[in-house]
Amino acid sequence: MGKKIRMRALIKSIGGILRTNLRCLGAGLYHLGLAHFVIGLSPNRVRTLLYHSTDSAPDAHIAGMNINVPPETLAVHLDYVKKHYSVVSIDDVTHGLYGPKPLVITFDDGYKSVETQAVPLLEARDLPATVYLIGTAVIGNMVWVNELNYALVTHTQKIERILSDYPSLAGLDRSGVIQTVQDTFSPSDIELLMYRIENELPEKANCPMLFSDADGVQRMRQRGISFGFHTRDHYNLRNCGPAMLERQLNPRFIQSLLNSNTFAYPFGYFTDIAIHSLESYGYEALMTVSDNTASASLLHRDRSEVRATSAAMMFAQLEIEEPAMALLHSVKRWVARRIQPAFPALLSPETSKPR
Numbered sequence: 001m002g003k004k005i006r007m008r009a010l011i012k013s014i015g016g017i018l019r020t021n022l023r024c025l026g027a028g029l030y031h032l033g034l035a036h037f038v039i040g041l042s043p044n045r046v047r048t049l050l051y052h053s054t055d056s057a058p059d060a061h062i063a064g065m066n067i068n069v070p071p072e073t074l075a076v077h078l079d080y081v082k083k084h085y086s087v088v089s090i091d092d093v094t095h096g097l098y099g100p101k102p103l104v105i106t107f108d109d110g111y112k113s114v115e116t117q118a119v120p121l122l123e124a125r126d127l128p129a130t131v132y133l134i135g136t137a138v139i140g141n142m143v144w145v146n147e148l149n150y151a152l153v154t155h156t157q158k159i160e161r162i163l164s165d166y167p168s169l170a171g172l173d174r175s176g177v178i179q180t181v182q183d184t185f186s187p188s189d190i191e192l193l194m195y196r197i198e199n200e201l202p203e204k205a206n207c208p209m210l211f212s213d214a215d216g217v218q219r220m221r222q223r224g225i226s227f228g229f230h231t232r233d234h235y236n237l238r239n240c241g242p243a244m245l246e247r248q249l250n251p252r253f254i255q256s257l258l259n260s261n262t263f264a265y266p267f268g269y270f271t272d273i274a275i276h277s278l279e280s281y282g283y284e285a286l287m288t289v290s291d292n293t294a295s296a297s298l299l300h301r302d303r304s305e306v307r308a309t310s311a312a313m314m315f316a317q318l319e320i321e322e323p324a325m326a327l328l329h330s331v332k333r334w335v336a337r338r339i340q341p342a343f344p345a346l347l348s349p350e351t352s353k354p355r
Contacts, residue, residue: 053068066307068113089104115216155201265287
């Protein structure tokens with residue numbers, strides 16, 4: 001077990017070094033004026049961007065979660081894509097209505113900051129985008145991951161006493177707690193944990209609206225934004241039993257707000273059962289948060305989370321780093337499929353799972 005852990009740490013370290021070098025290479029190519037040339041080498045590849053919050057001053061529900069792109073940074077991104085790509089909607093892509101160098105812009109969760117900050121920036125540049133809504137958030141409820149982050153940021157000592165009752169959480173830092181809960185806790189486990197935490201927290205006064213409500217969604221629709229579904233409660237679908245999975249994937253109670261027949265996985269996690277259920281709903285695209293997931297479903301659309309603060313680094317990520325890493329992952333999977341029958345112990349169960 002120790003050797004496996006050390007080997008994984010080594011592979012992760014090598015991957016980090018490789019990514020850094022690829023980003024440096026990409027930035028160099030951009031500054032040499034070769035962006036148009038490099039992008040033109042793969043004119044049919046659909047680049048898809050993923051954002052979440054776009055707040056200039058994120059509060060404790062979001063702070064430290066690495067999901068916020070400030071409006072000024074988003075403006076840099078939008079100016080870059082406006083110049084170098086043909087920005088289209090995800091529905092244009094699913095219907096084949098796009099030309100060379102297509103790029104899609106998406107936002108997960110339906111944060112209020114998208115309505116107030118991102119939509120005006122998109123509108124000023126005449127760029128389409130799709131927002132993926134969490135059902136309970138639209139009707140005014142807080143999403144568990146944001147509430148957990150808030151509790152860990154603002155009431156650390158109180159929450160640590162609760163977490164000490166969970167061996168898998170005791171002693172972890174904030175990001176480690178959130179990662180472990182999202183990866184390993186069932187929905188019922190999360191509900192129990194959040195019930196205990198909420199009973200420990202004082203009542204919030206003048207809590208700002210974190211997510212857009214139905215009226216906000218309708219206003220954005222009138223401004224050209226489309227909306228897809230992002231589950232009912234934002235649970236990890238891998239940890240949902242059949243009944244809970246059906247509850248999470250059924251969009252009926254916010255169906256009237258949705259005008260894009262597409263779906264986004266929470267955290268990018270999926271299972272074969274979830275894929276089958278979503279395909280039975282007739283979705284035209286299933287949005288992931290990784291690369292090369294088309295092997296799991298032809299409906300999968302890979303997305304890139306971009307946090308670069310310059311056009312050069314954004315180009316480096318989209319056109320050099322991610323295509324190169326995707327190619328390496330494809331080679332790794334090709335080799336693994338041939339090695340595993342003869343040496344099954346070389347592959348851990350985690351390696352063979354789609355993300």
